[in-house]
Amino acid sequence: MKVIAAVNGLITSEVAAFYALRYAAVHGFPLVLLHVKNSKDSLDDVERSMDVIEEAAEIDNVVTERVVLGGDPIKAIRSFVDANRVDILFCSTSKRCRFFEKSLREQLVRSPLSADLAVVQVVRLDTHYLVRNMVLAIQEDRLSVKKFALFASFAKAYKAATEVYSVTLVDAKKLTELDIPLTRSMLRKINDRLSHYVKLACFMDIPLRIKHAVARNEI
Known part of the structure; x- marks a missing residue:
């Protein structure tokens, strides 16, 4: 190749x-x-x-x-x-x-x-030679294998710490209805669906953490 x-x-x-x-x-x-x-x-x-x-x-x-x-x-x-x-x-x-x-x-x-x-x-x-931390922004659990492979390749190349930043979009009404237990449950489900990427990063010796945001606008 x-x-x-x-x-x-x-x-x-x-x-x-x-x-x-x-x-x-x-x-x-x-x-x-x-x-x-x-x-x-x-x-x-x-x-x-x-x-x-x-x-x-x-x-x-x-x-x-x-x-x-x-x-x-x-x-x-x-x-x-x-x-x-x-x-x-x-x-x-x-x-x-x-x-x-x-x-x-x-x-x-x-x-x-x-x-x-x-x-x-x-x-x-x-x-290109000062990379220490890398962030990959996604919507909820929408992370493809190709995207993660490219992300992990650069993390390995630069020996960088990595973060997957998951953004969950909700409308104004839904945002006001979210309480702490409901939010925790929603984010736990996302973490479960992303857990195989965390395991793969661990296998590749890449420091990876997942962070979340709940917002009306992903920007």
Whole structure:
């Protein structure tokens, strides 16, 4: 299996590639640094980014491969993914697109890929090596195996403490009717349904706790 990091020469895609590198390292997968030629990106910047990522990959003993494609970006990426055993593709968000243009990330999200897609929104440039705590927000007990596998992979890669933050949405009437015994019973049922993830985290030696919130709005 391979891990792909889409690289466009910007610092945000470089940071996303570092997350891809950590994921590849923890699973022992090779990392593909992929770029699709276009009129907006500088190939010199792309190659410089790839140089930086490859230096870090060498430290983590991760095998890397450079792939530069041409043509329609989505068709080129889909064709490459279909022709290779790809586990997941990492890409970053971009603010360069005009409002009437769709970014590569938006097109990938809407495109049927034969691999998982991880979209990295970079808020701070130093977070890819400063991760100490990780939080996964979910509604009630709605946690898929795929989502937990990605979450656990990064927790293992960064040796981070983890928290699943379960939010239960209720309307105003229901909120006023909730008393302590009823709330405890409701949250206990959620904990029971999430208990297999807690057991799996324990088996993987990942510190995990579950926290709850009852609110009218998940934000």
